[in-house]
Amino acid sequence: MARRRKLTPGKLLVRIIQYGSLVIASIAVLLPLWSTIAGSFKTPVEYINTSHSAPPANWLNFDNYRQVLFPQTGLPIGWAFFNTAMIMGCAVVLLVIFGTMLAFVLNRFRFPGRRLLLGTYAALVAVPSILTPVSTFQVLQFLGLANSRWALVALYSGADIVSILIFIQFIRNISTEIDDSARIEGASYFQIFFRLILPMLAPAIATVVILRCVYIYNDFVLPFLYASRPSESTVSIMLYNFTGITNTISQAVIMAAVIIVILPTLVGFFFLQRFIYAGITSGSVKG
Amino acid sequence: MSPEQQRMTVIVAFLFVPMVSLILLNIYPVLQLIYISFTDFNGINWMRARFVGLRNFSDLLTRDSELMLPIVNSLYYFAGSCVQIVLATWFAVILNMKLPGSRLFRTILFIPFVLNSVAAAVVFRQVLQLDGTLNDFVQLIFGHGVKVPWLDARQSYSNFSLAAASVWRYLGFNLVVTFGALQAIPQDQYDAARIEGANDWQSFWRITFPSIRNVLFLQLALSVVGSLEVFEVPQLITYGQGKTSTFAIQMIQTGFQFRRAGEAAAMAVFMLLLVLALYLVTQAIARRGNAPVGGGGLGA
Amino acid sequence: MPFLQLENVSKSFGSFKALNDISFTAEAGDFVVLLGPSGCGKSTLLRLITGLTEDHEGEIYINGRNVTDLDPKDRRVAMVFQSYALYPHLSVARNISFGMEINHLPRAERDRRVLEAARALQLEDLLNRLPAQLSGGQRQRVAIGRCLVREPDLFLFDEPLSNLDAKLRHDTRVELKHLHQRLKATTVYVTHDQHEAMTLATKVVLLKGGEIVQIASPTELYARPVNRFAATFIGSPAINLVAGELDSAGRFTGGGLDVQLPGSIFDAPAGARKVELGLRPENAVIVPPEEAQQTIAVDYVEPTGADLYVNGHAGGQEVVARAGRTANIAAGDRLPLRWQLDQALVFDAESGRRI
Numbered sequence: 001m002a003r004r005r006k007l008t009p010g011k012l013l014v015r016i017i018q019y020g021s022l023v024i025a026s027i028a029v030l031l032p033l034w035s036t037i038a039g040s041f042k043t044p045v046e047y048i049n050t051s052h053s054a055p056p057a058n059w060l061n062f063d064n065y066r067q068v069l070f071p072q073t074g075l076p077i078g079w080a081f082f083n084t085a086m087i088m089g090c091a092v093v094l095l096v097i098f099g100t101m102l103a104f105v106l107n108r109f110r111f112p113g114r115r116l117l118l119g120t121y122a123a124l125v126a127v128p129s130i131l132t133p134v135s136t137f138q139v140l141q142f143l144g145l146a147n148s149r150w151a152l153v154a155l156y157s158g159a160d161i162v163s164i165l166i167f168i169q170f171i172r173n174i175s176t177e178i179d180d181s182a183r184i185e186g187a188s189y190f191q192i193f194f195r196l197i198l199p200m201l202a203p204a205i206a207t208v209v210i211l212r213c214v215y216i217y218n219d220f221v222l223p224f225l226y227a228s229r230p231s232e233s234t235v236s237i238m239l240y241n242f243t244g245i246t247n248t249i250s251q252a253v254i255m256a257a258v259i260i261v262i263l264p265t266l267v268g269f270f271f272l273q274r275f276i277y278a279g280i281t282s283g284s285v286k287g
Numbered sequence: 288m289s290p291e292q293q294r295m296t297v298i299v300a301f302l303f304v305p306m307v308s309l310i311l312l313n314i315y316p317v318l319q320l321i322y323i324s325f326t327d328f329n330g331i332n333w334m335r336a337r338f339v340g341l342r343n344f345s346d347l348l349t350r351d352s353e354l355m356l357p358i359v360n361s362l363y364y365f366a367g368s369c370v371q372i373v374l375a376t377w378f379a380v381i382l383n384m385k386l387p388g389s390r391l392f393r394t395i396l397f398i399p400f401v402l403n404s405v406a407a408a409v410v411f412r413q414v415l416q417l418d419g420t421l422n423d424f425v426q427l428i429f430g431h432g433v434k435v436p437w438l439d440a441r442q443s444y445s446n447f448s449l450a451a452a453s454v455w456r457y458l459g460f461n462l463v464v465t466f467g468a469l470q471a472i473p474q475d476q477y478d479a480a481r482i483e484g485a486n487d488w489q490s491f492w493r494i495t496f497p498s499i500r501n502v503l504f505l506q507l508a509l510s511v512v513g514s515l516e517v518f519e520v521p522q523l524i525t526y527g528q529g530k531t532s533t534f535a536i537q538m539i540q541t542g543f544q545f546r547r548a549g550e551a552a553a554m555a556v557f558m559l560l561l562v563l564a565l566y567l568v569t570q571a572i573a574r575r576g577n578a579p580v581g582g583g584g585l586g587a
Numbered sequence: 588m589p590f591l592q593l594e595n596v597s598k599s600f601g602s603f604k605a606l607n608d609i610s611f612t613a614e615a616g617d618f619v620v621l622l623g624p625s626g627c628g629k630s631t632l633l634r635l636i637t638g639l640t641e642d643h644e645g646e647i648y649i650n651g652r653n654v655t656d657l658d659p660k661d662r663r664v665a666m667v668f669q670s671y672a673l674y675p676h677l678s679v680a681r682n683i684s685f686g687m688e689i690n691h692l693p694r695a696e697r698d699r700r701v702l703e704a705a706r707a708l709q710l711e712d713l714l715n716r717l718p719a720q721l722s723g724g725q726r727q728r729v730a731i732g733r734c735l736v737r738e739p740d741l742f743l744f745d746e747p748l749s750n751l752d753a754k755l756r757h758d759t760r761v762e763l764k765h766l767h768q769r770l771k772a773t774t775v776y777v778t779h780d781q782h783e784a785m786t787l788a789t790k791v792v793l794l795k796g797g798e799i800v801q802i803a804s805p806t807e808l809y810a811r812p813v814n815r816f817a818a819t820f821i822g823s824p825a826i827n828l829v830a831g832e833l834d835s836a837g838r839f840t841g842g843g844l845d846v847q848l849p850g851s852i853f854d855a856p857a858g859a860r861k862v863e864l865g866l867r868p869e870n871a872v873i874v875p876p877e878e879a880q881q882t883i884a885v886d887y888v889e890p891t892g893a894d895l896y897v898n899g900h901a902g903g904q905e906v907v908a909r910a911g912r913t914a915n916i917a918a919g920d921r922l923p924l925r926w927q928l929d930q931a932l933v934f935d936a937e938s939g940r941r942i
Contacts, residue, residue: 014487018381022388025378026395028455032414033398039413052413053420098308101301109298124313126566128516130535131555134330134542135319139311158308177672180639185686185737186660189297199676220404220519225539239405240523251413258406269401273394276401280460281467290641290658 040064040259044250064256067249068242077260079231080238087149087234088216091156092209095163099208100201103167104193108179121161129155133225140226151226152234156216163208166282170204171197210272211279217265235261317559323552330548343553357534360446360521361514364533367450368510372503374454375461380495382462383469393466397459408523411452412438415524440529449531453520461506468502469495501573508569512562534558588651590615590773591636591741596645598631605631606797609645613790616771620784623794624820629777632794633745636775638662650740665734666743670750671726673718673733680705680714683732704732723751724759731766744776748783760786781821785809793817810930811854815939818865818932824896827906828863830936835859839933843881843902849929857933857942865932865941868896871908872925879923883908887918897922 031053039047041056043063068077106118129136136155137146145151174197182192220236228237242249242257269276324343328336347354378396382389399407414420415437422434437448476494485493518535521527527536534554542551589612596609606628613619621629634640636647638659646655654662674682680701681688687697705711708728718726727747734742744763748756764787767774778784784791785805793800793808801813812818819825831841835858837848844864876882883899883906890896895910899922908924916922933942 015386018384018386022378022381022392022396025374025458026392029395029398031420032410032455035413035420036410048418051420051423052416052418053423098304102305105298105301109294111298120309120314126512126562127313127317127559128512128562130516130518131538131558132316132320133539134548134552134555135316135323136312137330138319139316143311154308155312158312159305175670175672177668177670178674180637181666181668181672181733182685182689183639184637184659184664184666185689185733187686187689189293191689193297193301196674200674202676214401218401218403220523224522236403236405239403239409243405243409254409255413258409262402262406262410265401265403266398269398270394277397277463277467280463 036255036258039252039255042252042255044252047250047252047255064250064253065260067253068257068260077235077238077257080233080235083149083232084217084234087152087156088213090153091216092212094153094157095160095212096205096208098157099160099163099167100198100205101193103164103171104197107168107171108176121159121164124159125161130221137226147227147229147232149227149232149234152216152222155222155226156212160212162279163212166204166208166211166279167201169282170201174200207275207279207282210275214265214268214276320552320555320559323549324556325549327547327549328552329546330542331546336549339549343550344557346550347553347557356530356532357537359443360531360533361517363446363450364453364517364520365510365514367454368514369507371454371458372461372506372510375458375506376465376499376503378458379462379465379469380491382466393462396462399456400459402456404519405523407456408452408520411455412524415448415452438525440525440531443530445525445529445531449521449524452524453517456520464506465499465502468499472498504569504573508566511565511569515558515561515565588648589613590617590650591619591775592646592648593636594646594648596632596635596643596647598628598635598640598643604797606635606643609794609799611792611799611802613773613775615650615773616789618767618774618776618787618789620788620791621775621777621794622779622781622784622788622791622820623800624779626796627794628797629779629794630745633666633743633775633777636741637664637666637743663737663740664743665737665739665741666745667727667730667734667747669746671718671730671747673726673729675718678715678717679710679721679729679732682718682729683736686733686737700736700738701732704735707735708732724755727751727759735770740773742772742774744774746778748778748780763787782823785821793820812932812941814941815863815865815934818934818941822867824868824907826932827866827868828934829866829902829904829906830861830863833857833860833862833933839864841902842904842906843883844926846880846926846928848931848933851929852931852933853942855942861936862942863934863936865934866906866926867930868907868909870927870930871910872927873908873910873914874923874925876923878925880925881906882921882923885916885918885920885922888916 035052038055039052041059041061041064042050043061046057070076106114140146140151140154143154145154178196178200179192182196187195217235219234220240223234223237224240227233230237230241233241239257239261243254325338325340326336327339327343378392382393399411402410416422417434417436419437421437425435426433436442437445439445472495477490480490480494516535517533518539521531521533522536525531527533527540535558538551538554538558541554542548591613593612594610596606597604598606609632611619621632623629631640635643636649638654638657638661646653648654649662649664674685677685683701683704684697687700701714702711705714708731710725710728710732713721713725713729718729721729730747748759751759760783767787776783776787788805790802791805791808792802795816801808801817803811803813808817809821812821815828819828829842829844831839831844833839833848837850837853837857839846839848839862841864848864881901883897883901885897885899887898888895889898890912893912895912895914895916897908897910897916899906899908908922910916934940935942
């Protein structure tokens with residue numbers, strides 16, 4: 001007969017405290033979300049008169065959603081999603097192409113200035129993007145990109161230390177014997193990169209793509225600084241403007257807008273959790 | 288083409304675009320920022336910008352009333368960050384025990400981090416509003432009609448609310464990072480300790496903590512820098528009004544709203560120097576305690 | 588002109604001299620093993636032959652051509668790497684045909700050669716599999732197949748068996764031997780395992796510290812090692828080196844021995860001097876005590892199934908002797924031995940060279 005070690009009262013207490021803290025934290029996370037969801041189905045009057053955390057009278061009241069998706073005035077929010085998708089697409093493609101090339105060169109070749117280059121990317125971590133807008137804006141104006149989505153594409157595809165680290169880590173694990181074998185077979189460095197290394201980087205690329213897309217979709221600061229015109233704006237700016245006009249729009253409608261915005265993220269998150277955790281861990285723990 | 292030439296071609300070809308991007312969008316702006324901080328540039332017209340030397344900096348340091356507020360606010364956020372790291376470690380350790388339901392809890396606690404910034408701010412804000420859920424609890428305890436204006440920007444305690452919002456948003460990140468570090472600790476060490484009779488508390492301090500010390504230190508360093516440059520949370524929840532203004536918010540306002548780019552640049556440079564100083568300090572401490580800090584460990 | 592020729596090859600990395608004045612030749616069909624301990628430079632030498640590492644002194648000739656200044660792809664060589672370096676995202680067939688694709692060989696020709704190689708290595712059923720789905724032995728065959736289709740002048744192997752477990756190592760070694768006999772391909776093979784070298788090589792190049800110690804066939808290396816290092820490197824368990832003195836009449840005393848050495852074992856006239864007498868464990872014969880040349884005190888015995896290795900000491904020095912597996916010997920015994928002195932080797936105690 002199998003014997004299990006008894007759960008002592010001391011251990012039980014500890015377990016209760018542990019689970020208790022987890023539950024409390026979970027409530028702290030879920031309660032605001034619940035209020036938002038509940039609020040999005042309430043009518044404006046209902047919203048004002050009931051507690052935020054009370055469930056709506058009618059779970060199928062999609063009025064607020066209709067107002068957000070098909071507004072009487074102003075720009076349809078489809079624009080914002082389109083802009084965001086376009087920016088994400090372009091930026092991620094550029095980042096993957098040039099990020100992998102950069103990692104390849106940094107890992108496989110020795111050349112003067114290599115350490116300096118690596119050091120520069122590392123040092124950039126200390127320069128938060130929030131501090132440079134005064135001058136970055138000037139540069140963007142000079143390039144004719146100011147206040148447009150292309151400014152965001154340029155910035156989002158640029159030197160991201162986390163992505164580069166992920167690529168470099170991964171390339172490190174690709175044995176140089178692969179390169180050697182290909183060289184003996186007659187391949188040029190270009191061929192080695194495009195036919196061998198790049199396909200072998202697929203998992204890293206997937207991680208980077210997911211991480212970057214999440215980051216771009218959620219980012220507020222960069223669009224706020226460099227592309228706040230409504231026609232060029234991203235989902236973040238659209239929502240920001242939306243929530244600023246509480247005078248004419250009920251909070252309930254804003255709740256609906258919020259749900260619309262976070263729905264794709266939540267769906268994506270549940271399917272792609274693993275990648276996100278892996279990316280954050282490798283990008284930071286080993287950095 | 289000789290192998291040497293081929294190598295050079297590949298290096299140049301592959302590095303060209305990243306270099307251009309790095310210089311144009313990262314390096315040059317920093318240099319130009321430093322330059323602008325010595326002028327009275329208004330952000331639009333270069334022609335009328337004049338060199339004013341260190342005037343922007345001296346102005347900045349003498350207007351100490353305006354400087355104090357953001358710095359004090361940074362302390363709120365830093366305190367919040369410390370709480371955040373401690374909580375994250377606590378939860379990470381619990382989740383690492385692989386109790387039933389761990390996966391679910393980890394997912395839940397991480398959700399705020401993957402939400403859109405603006406959305407997250409709105410979600411959290413409506414809990415703190417006058418008729419929000421938090422005040423529902425307050426009324427439950429203190430009686431109907433008692434409502435605390437958690438987000439009143441004219442009061443400094445509203446910074447607690449904002450710091451709490453920051454913790455709510457970013458706890459998941461620290462959790463995942465610390466959890467990842469915990470997972471890397473080989474189970475054998477714990478087994479050996481158990482055989483020798485160590486209890487949970489001892490295991491934690493003698494095995495777990497030393498192994499994740501570096502990661503925790505890194506998070507601490509990041510939070511120091513983060514507290515100085517905090518922008519998003521206050522901007523999104525209270526629009527940086529009143530007592531909730533931060534250094535970064537003021538800088539943006541000075542530069543873009545008040546059209547005093549030179550002063551704003553000076554503020555930015557001041558901030559950069561502060562961050563740099565703190566960065567060096569943390570590196571020095573790290574070296575003493577033999578903990579590799581992020582950024583110095585990239586030698587490939 | 589020999590098929591493979593290295594002339595005065597030296598290579599330095601900064602101030603570290605990895606290879607010093609290496610010269611040797613090989614005929615077509617030879618199986619040359621570069622043997623030596625870790626760090627002796629054998630892998631560096633292999634890389635110089637392939638052209639992966641450049642910038643060395645000396646010349647290298649393959650099949651009559653001076654390849655010293657040529658790229659790897661122009662040297663007509665093929666190499667099997669330690670970890671096989673199979674391309675993980677390509678099927679077996681694509682792995683094998685990769686080189687041909689790069690060089691724009693027509694489709695029909697590529698397919699033909701792949702099929703031929705697959706047949707020779709029994710890989711026909713595996714052509715569509717990915718490397719991750721193959722066993723270690725199968726992966727190695729794919730790596731060899733990749734070399735075969737290039738129809739190279741020279742085959743190169745870099746410690747290909749070191750990643751395999753003991754049983755697989757033996758089987759694969761046998762396969763390689765068969766392959767070499769069939770194809771008669773000129774091969775250069777790097778290893779630190781003297782057993783592999785002995786069984787596979789037609790010619791062994793023994794290296795130490797970047798220099799050639801001896802170039803010889805395996806049997807010659809075993810029977811007539813040029814110095815102490817070569818003698819101890821070949822043969823397992825290692826040869827016994829008994830320190831003692833040699834007089835001008837060829838009598839050796841030391842380690843509990845006092846024997847007259849047969850003149851046939853000397854290559855050169857020996858004078859009286861301090862020497863080390865090399866006696867291989869397998870040259871020991873157990874005799875009744877009255878006939879013994881040396882009596883050792885047994886420390887412990889190692890049964891290997893087929894033999895019994897007796898570890899003991901005599902005259903203050905350690906001795907290992909091989910006995911039959913049924914011999915009744917235990918720790919603490921005193922074992923009387925006689926040695927087959929016509930197989931003995933004598934080394935000058937100071938220089939280590941064989942006399």
